[in-house]
Every structure is written in structure tokens, then in C-alpha cells.
Amino acid sequence: MTEPAPDPGYFTDREAFLARVVEKLGTTVCDFQETFRSFAPSENGDRHRRAAGVLLPILFRESTPGGGGQFVFQLIKRSSLVPQPGDLSLPGGMLHPLLDRFLSQLLIHGPFPILMGKARAYALRQQAPSFRVITLFLSNALREAWEEIRLSPVRVRFLGPLPTYNLTLLQRTIFPLAGFVKHPGTLRPNREVEKVVEIPLLSFYREELYGCYRVVSHASAGEPPLQYPCLIHRDSNGGEEILWGATFHIILTFLEIVTSWRLPEWRKGPVIVRKLNPDYLTGRRPS
Numbered sequence: 001m002t003e004p005a006p007d008p009g010y011f012t013d014r015e016a017f018l019a020r021v022v023e024k025l026g027t028t029v030c031d032f033q034e035t036f037r038s039f040a041p042s043e044n045g046d047r048h049r050r051a052a053g054v055l056l057p058i059l060f061r062e063s064t065p066g067g068g069g070q071f072v073f074q075l076i077k078r079s080s081l082v083p084q085p086g087d088l089s090l091p092g093g094m095l096h097p098l099l100d101r102f103l104s105q106l107l108i109h110g111p112f113p114i115l116m117g118k119a120r121a122y123a124l125r126q127q128a129p130s131f132r133v134i135t136l137f138l139s140n141a142l143r144e145a146w147e148e149i150r151l152s153p154v155r156v157r158f159l160g161p162l163p164t165y166n167l168t169l170l171q172r173t174i175f176p177l178a179g180f181v182k183h184p185g186t187l188r189p190n191r192e193v194e195k196v197v198e199i200p201l202l203s204f205y206r207e208e209l210y211g212c213y214r215v216v217s218h219a220s221a222g223e224p225p226l227q228y229p230c231l232i233h234r235d236s237n238g239g240e241e242i243l244w245g246a247t248f249h250i251i252l253t254f255l256e257i258v259t260s261w262r263l264p265e266w267r268k269g270p271v272i273v274r275k276l277n278p279d280y281l282t283g284r285r286p287s
Helices: 008-012 014-026 032-037 097-109 117-125 128-149 201-205 245-259
Strands: 050-062 069-078 092-094 156-161 172-181 193-200 210-217 226-234 240-243 271-276
Touching (some): 008 014, 008 069, 014 069, 014 156, 014 172, 014 245, 032 172, 050 128, 050 156, 050 245, 069 201, 128 193
Parallel strands (some): 050 172
Antiparallel strands (some): 050 069, 156 172
């Protein structure tokens, strides 16, 4: 029997919801070790896919000091200088095995309040190799978040790993991890990031915000356009952002695990057409 999603009021209780997240993610089977094992070089030394750690940053924005508030997902909008320009994504990037292994030892044995409490206990219940892979990609994701938007790792509290995700247009596998950002401080995006975008968690429970994202590629002229579900986010200034693809999928998976939520019918919503430029997978080189 499917567990009903929590009442929206549940999301205003910060500590209760975070405790639920830690429990649900901690008791879900983690596929990090099994997936990462498949990245071993083939007999001719080739690696067909690359691994990337990403952070799902969750914040609690208080509406009034000491009063209520709401959870938000903190995403980045990719600049025109990187692949997939204009897309909303999670802070993160490619794994650097030597550097990130070194950083993971600091994460495990250092004095930083990142990997702690029940989330650490759940991770330790995994077999030792699995725990090492979780901390490896957590270090990877935190390092990249610092490089991309100057999100300080010491402001992040690890909540748990999410299922890995294979990108279809790039030979890359994403290793996502959820983290609660206690105080984000002043963020300073680098050249890879156009801006930071915050989407309220409750937006995903509003069926009228879902639509159909119709993608037309220059490489598939004459073929039917691809269609994907998307979330249409409108900010307080009237701006509009479209969340789709891998980041959309990772957030939906998070909500499914934590609240047993399911994607509503999206094909009946607004249709947004996007034509992908030839440099979509490579990014535009600076002049």
C-alpha cells in the first residue's frame, strides 16, 4: 500500500521534516558502490562513462524571524560557457579521484559538522566500501559547490544519498546527495553559473505548474520532437525558469522516497518548445 504524502503543513516543521528525510534516505538501498564498480576500465583501458557528484541543497527560508517558513531547493542556472547552457542543475561536477579521496578523509575524520548524527550512522550501516564511495562523492559534490557558487562545505549537513542517474545525451553518471544548508551566506557564482535559482518544495505539489517540454534538436531534423515533463517556476519578479531533465528527475526521486509522492499528469499542461543550439552539449567558447 502506498504511503500518503504528508500534509503540506508538515513541511513547515523544519526538524521533523529533516528527520524524515534522513530516515527515508538512510533506509533506502544505496546503489553507489555497485554503480561505481562498473566504472572500472575495460581490458583496453577505456572508460566509457564518467562519474560526477552533485549536491541537492535544501534550505529552510523563514518568513518571519522565529516564525514559519518553507523549504526550497537551491539550484544553479548554467551559463552559456558550459555544456547544457540555460538549464537548471544541481551544484556539482566531475570526480577527481585523488583530490576527492583526500578530501573524503578530512570529511570522515576532521572536525567539520557535515557528516554527523543519524545520517552518518545510516551511511555506516552500509558495507565499508559503500561508505567510502558515499563519502567520496559527498566530498566531490561539496568541492564543486564551493567552486561554482562559493557554498561553504561547513554550512552543509549531509542528509543521505539518492539513486544514481545516467545522462542520456552525455556519457556521464550522476551520484546525487542531499544536504541541508543551514546558513548559505553570500553566494558568488563563477563563470560557469549565470545565477542561483530557488524553487519552493511545495511548488512540486501544484499540478498547474507542470507542463510538457518539447525539445527540437538540430541533429534530429525531420524527426518528431522529444517530449519531457517539466516544472514551470515563476519568481516574485515575474521571471520564468523551466526545470526539466536530470535535475527534475533527481528532485522527483527525492520526493518519491521521502513522501511517496508521484508525478501528476503533465501532458495536459502548457507546452514549452525549445530548440537546442549546436553548442548545447559543448558550451560556447569565450571570445
